[in-house]
Every structure is written in C-alpha cells, then in structure tokens.
C-alpha cells in the first residue's frame with residue numbers, strides 16, 4: 001500500500017475514533033496518541049526516506065494536511081464535549097421547584113412580651129410615651145425618691161438583691177417615675193409615660209410569686225390631674241384589654257409614694273362578676289396598685305406640688321397573662337419549656 005493510501009486510511013480510522021470519543025479525557029489521550037512523536041502518522045512518515053525526491057514533498061505536504069485535519073477535528077470535538085460537560089453540570093445542579101418545601105418552624109415572641117406589647121399599644125394609642133428604665137438602680141431612686149427613707153418599714157416588703165450598699169436590682173418600676181419627672185420639660189406639655197420592665201424581689205417563689213417578674217409603671221403629671229383621670233384612664237385600658245363589658249372598682253390602699261392610694265380591681269372577665277374559680281368567687285380580680293403622686297415625690301423631682309398634680313400606677317403583666325390564659329403557676333413563664341411557650345403563637 002502506498003504511503004498516501006496508508007495516511008488516508010489512518011485519517012479515516014482516526015476520525016472515527018475522534019467521533020466516538022465521549023469525554024474530554026479520552027479525547028486528550030487520542031490527541032497525544034495520534035499526533036504525538038510516537039504516533040502512527042510519524043510512524044508512516046518514517047517510510048518517506050525510501051521515496052523519490054519528487055514524491056517526498058508531495059507526501060510530506062499530504063501528511064501535514066492530514067495532521068491539520070485531525071487537529072481541527074479534535075478541536076471541534078473538544079468544544080462539543082466541553083458544552084456537553086457544562087450541560088450535564090447545569091442539569092445536575094438544577095432545583096426541582098415542584099418538590100414540596102421543608103417546613104421551617106418559626107418561633108414566637110414570649111407570651112409575656114406579647115402581653116406587654118399589647119398593653120403598650122393601648123397606651124401609645126392614648127398618647128403615652130414608652131420609657132425604658134434601668135434594671136440596676138440606686139437605693140436613692142428605688143426607695144428614697146419614692147418616699148421610702150432608709151428606716152421605712154415598707155422597705156421590708158420589697159427586699160432585694162444588693163450589688164453594693166447603694167446599688168441594687170430594682171424592686172419595682174417606680175424609680176422610672178423619679179428619673180422621668182426630673183427630666184421633663186412642662187413647657188412642651190403634660191408628662192404621660194409608661195415604663196415596662198423586669199423587677200426583682202427577695203420573694204419566695206410559689207404559684208403566684210417569682211423573684212423576678214415584670215411591672216408596667218404608668219405616670220401622668222400636669223396641671224389639674226385628678227383621681228377621676230386615673231379612674232377614667234384605667235377603666236378605658238381594662239375595657240380594651242379584657243372586653244367592653246368590664247368595669248373597675250377602687251379600694252383604699254397604702255403606698256408611700258402615692259396619696260391617696262388605691263388597689264384597682266377589674267370585674268371578672270370569665271364569669272362577668274357572678275363569681276368563679278378565676279376571681280375566687282368574689283366577682284373581682286385585683287390587677288394593680290395606683291394613686292395620686294405624693295406631693296413629696298413631686299417636690300423631690302423638682303416639680304411644684306402646688307401647681308402640678310399627677311397619678312401613677314403599677315401593673316403586674318405576669319399576673320394579667322396568668323388570668324387571661326388560665327396559667328396556674330407563674331413559674332411556667334420562666335422555665336422556657338417550648339411545650340408551654342409554643343402554645344402562645346404570635347398574633348399577626
């Protein structure tokens with residue numbers, strides 16, 4: 001067989017192999033085998049030495065043409081195989097959006113947070129500002145400015161955890177009253193604020209007492225504020241929170257920082273006042289302490305009690321939440337058991 005026909009045959013066989021190659025690795029092996037120094041074309045060309053001077057350049061250029069054809073065919077095949085590989089990778093990475101998604105269990109805000117935010121919303125609607133107090137307080141603001149001097153017997157009911165002799169964790173949110181009053185500029189209008197937050201007492205924990213619980217302090221100071229404003233405000237708030245049919249009653253009480261002082265009861269939202277286990281068969285539920293701000297407390301904050309008067313109240317949202325949701329032990333709020341907390345889904 002002439003060298004030319006050998007080369008022709010080699011070309012046909014090689015082209016078939018290139019066409020059959022189905023991945024980039026085998027194509028590269030093929031390239032090295034066919035076109036490399038030890039490849040069959042080079043082998044065939046070794047026979048050129050026996051050719052005549054006329055034949056040799058013809059066969060030489062024919063061999064080069066074949067080499068170029070094979071190289072071109074390999075290059076084209078390479079492009080095809082690269083595209084194929086890319087398609088396969090894209091197909092492997094594609095997401096089937098028709099598959100049902102995995103359900104993500106969303107958390108909820110803590111039930112006490114929900115109750116406090118609901119109460120805040122009611123007061124914001126009535127034009128109150130929300131004031132953030134501090135949990136670590138001084139004896140001065142927690143007691144003295146609330147008209148509870150060092151030897152006052154009412155301090156016994158609010159013993160707490162002391163950080164130093166004068167620094168403690170607050171026993172009630174009332175110190176926020178003093179801090180807010182001394183800052184307030186009455187030329188800009190009345191002072192109307194509530195302050196929700198954590199408080200601490202050296203109470204023995206039981207079903208209705210926790211050593212850490214929450215309060216919402218309320219304070220309104222302006223010229224001409226009376227007990228009627230206190231009553232009207234609290235009645236409106238209780239109706240918003242517990243239903244339009246609720247009424248409230250005020251019973252005389254004592255707090256060193258208010259004069260006169262009252263305990264405020266709301267008519268039972270479960271039985272409507274007839275008597276049931278929620279209201280302990282009295283028809284009323286005690287909900288907060290309140291009163292007219294003591295003139296001494298106003299004066300200690302730099303406010304003239306002959307010109308300004310005010311009312312204040314302190315509400316326990318933990319107890320509100322217990323009553324509302326029939327929770328029989330306050331400690332459930334603080335154990336962080338999701339089986340309990342998960343029952344109170346956040347309202348949208």
Ligand code: FA5
Nearest residue numbers: 172174203209210213288289290291312313314316319
């Ligand atoms: C006070 O703390 C007053 N500072 C409230 C006040 C403010 C009166 C402004 C007048 C004017 P008292 O100790 O009663 O008052 O607590 C208020 C509310 O906190 C109670 O009605 C109750 O709901 C809640 N509370 C008190 N002790 C605990 C406790 N250990 N665990 C859970 N809640 C409690």
